[in-house]
Amino acid sequence: MSFESNQDQSDIGAQDVVRKKLATHRCSSHPSIDLSIFCRQCNKLICPVCITHEHQQHIMCDVKTIHHEKLGILADKDHLITNKFIPFFTEESSKLDKILVTHQDHCGKMKLKIEEHDRKFKEEITKRTNALLQTFENYLHTTNEEVKNRKSKLENKLSNLKKNHEIIDQIKESDDIRKICKTADDMLDYVSNVNISSAPLPLKNKEYKEGNIKTGIISSLIGSLQPITLPDTAQVHFKVLKTYVTDLDAIGKVISKEKTWIKTSTGSVLRKIDLHDELRPLWEKKIQVRDIAINSFGDVFLAIENNPQLKIVRNGENEIKDFYKFPKPSFFGKRQVPVALHWYKENQILAGTIAKEANTETLADNVQRQLVCLSEDQQQLKVYECDQDGKRLFNFPFRITSDSNGDIVFLDKLSNQSGRIVSMTTEGTIKWAYNPINGTRSGHLFDPWDIVVTSHDNVIICETRNNAFHVLNCDGQIMTCQQTDSLGIKYPASMDINKNGLLILGCGTEYEQTAKLHTLEFKGC
Structure with a gap:
């Protein structure tokens, strides 16, 4: 058995937490004895009697030490959430707003070109022209739906991050060591699973290419759609x-x-x-x-x-x-x-x-x-x-x-x-x-x-x-x-x-x- 003393540590943020008297909890295996020791190997609170049973040769520390460490973990993860994750996903949401506006502007310009070209020979090619217009409507609708779906997911992530931020704020003031330990462990798992990789923006669209009105082929008179990639709205x-x-x-x-x-x-x-x-x-x-x-x-x-x-x-x-x-x-x-x-x-x-x-x-x-x-x-x-x-x-x-x-x-x-x-x-x-x-x-x-x-x-x-x-x-x-x-x-x-x-x-x-x-x-x- 190895027991760590309660040394004065300066883990991130923990030294700023107001020290409070921690609530006591009874051992489930030995109901008359308080949980006063933390087993690092098993990652749980134990009582002195537990040491003589399944925790022999394990590394331990006292409750004050683990309380200080867990508060430090919470402060560290809260710093990540508020200073890295939330700003990152907020910026991603803003990028989606900007690219949607870019698609709207581009599709509007392309539709105007189509309508102007259509005016020259409306009677012969109205059906095909309307089909091209509908293509852009469909393309914009698809892009809009994709942006809405992705923004919804980003908003859910931001909501969860803010909720966890609030949970940390609340639990830091708690005197319940079990809640603090559980919350710290939960936040360790939660933050380790936060993926901050940036997904590519939906840049693909179509460009309207005017046809040659001197030819007798209707398809070439109307023109065609060519795939393009719109300029990225993000500044490098x-x-x-x-x-x-x-x-x-x-x-x-x-x-x-x-x-x-x-x-x-x-x-x-x-x-x-x-x-x-x-x-x-x-x-x-x-x-x-x-x-x-x-x-x-x-x-x-x-x-x-x-x-x-x-x-x-x-x-x-x-x-x-x-x-x-x-x-x-x-x-x-x-x-x-x-x-x-x-x-x-x-x-x-x-x-x-x-x-x-x-x-x-x-x-x-x-x-x-x-x-x-x-x-x-x-x-x-x-x-x-x-x-x-x-x-x-x-x-x-x-x-x-x-x-x-x-x-x-x-x-x-x-x-x-x-x-x-x-x-x-x-x-x-x-x-x-x-x-x-x-x-x-x-x-x-x-x-x-x-x-x-x-x-x-x-x-x-x-x-x-x-x-x-x-x-x-x-x-x-x-x-x-x-x-x-x-x-x-x-x-x-x-x-x-x-x-x-x-x-x-x-x-x-x-x-x-x-x-x-x-x-x-x-x-x-």
């Missing part, structure tokens, strides 16, 4: 929360899960670090790494410079081991070497590859380049290279990620100073490509260096030379473009989204050994 914001200064010249890659891994762009440093109040190095290796990926178990995969052997560092270990070696071609040609990596669909790894010893700055047309999907047991599942017409899908797959639908999103380097972002289905069909004619600065080409996909399937792109973020929606349409200078960030070069939903951003320098690592909060995407 970035905010720097923390900045760390390293002794590196540039952070060419960052992966942040339980721990954070970084590698230099030009040097030969691979480093495992811990990010808290200060940056704390945990492990380092001198090795030229092209890219890094990490799986759900914490195993780290490494693409080594000009090396066909894909490496792995198992979670909890510091030894770099072989994982998979890209095979020799059957006839002519060179082995493929991995240059970009991404952990895909929980049990696969995507590797962007080029022929060994190829000059990545000026890839010759005859140099083979592929995107290879490997299984956990090191089997090649699929290889992407060309489309159905034999046209090459990409020039140089520099970075790879994916969205919630399993579509592959990759950064395709077109030259040493330009690139594009491409979304491709698992069948190898290009869905969209983003390649603005100019970068964010006059006279500069669009030169992306890393990409991440958010929980809403929006894409964040960083441009190192142009000091910019580009944010695209799930259809590859631009949502915003922001200069990072306004955030105090220069040369953004690598990104990842950590388990807390924060953007971890690695930067370059002008040849100094002071590359920065930033933690950013982002909203609206």
Whole structure:
């Protein structure tokens, strides 16, 4: 048996609670004795006699100690409810209101276009025109119903959160330790089951395309409806929360899960670090790494410079081991070497590859380049290279990620100073490509260096030379473009989204050994 003394603790909020004399309760097993001890292992109040029976060797504490701890838990969970959950779901409700107004405005404009076009040949095509109008009415009705249903669910969640907030306020003043313990346990279960993931807004709608009134075909005279995605009403914001200064010249890659891994762009440093109040190095290796990926178990995969052997560092270990070696071609040609990596669909790894010893700055047309999907047991599942017409899908797959639908999103380097972002289905069909004619600065080409996909399937792109973020929606349409200078960030070069939903951003320098690592909060995407 281990018994904890009633030490003066300072758990969150508990120290501010007015101390009251607690009501006493009798033991159900020993009715003449008060419940004066709390068994941590069984999570219940017991009496001194109970200790000699089924609670031997258990860890215990007195009632005052557990009372203080449970009040601290209640204060902590109440803080989460009032300062995080309620504001979050209130904002979600507001976003739905705004997108509904956007749909109403859009549908109104489209209906006016249809009505104006209908006026020109009303007698011949009234029936079909009315059908098109009804389509928008139905579409708006469907959207309205969806918004109403989702708002109703949000209101229920908000109502439950507020009720639990009131329950906590009431129970904090109670002298009934059993009620306090039960309520604290209930709130632990309740808060752990609160899901604050943001569901995508209903952005899908139709666009009316006017027909050619010179043709004799009625369907083309009336026009047709084309699927579009309305602009997201949410404003995209970035905010720097923390900045760390390293002794590196540039952070060419960052992966942040339980721990954070970084590698230099030009040097030969691979480093495992811990990010808290200060940056704390945990492990380092001198090795030229092209890219890094990490799986759900914490195993780290490494693409080594000009090396066909894909490496792995198992979670909890510091030894770099072989994982998979890209095979020799059957006839002519060179082995493929991995240059970009991404952990895909929980049990696969995507590797962007080029022929060994190829000059990545000026890839010759005859140099083979592929995107290879490997299984956990090191089997090649699929290889992407060309489309159905034999046209090459990409020039140089520099970075790879994916969205919630399993579509592959990759950064395709077109030259040493330009690139594009491409979304491709698992069948190898290009869905969209983003390649603005100019970068964010006059006279500069669009030169992306890393990409991440958010929980809403929006894409964040960083441009190192142009000091910019580009944010695209799930259809590859631009949502915003922001200069990072306004955030105090220069040369953004690598990104990842950590388990807390924060953007971890690695930067370059002008040849100094002071590359920065930033933690950013982002909203609206």
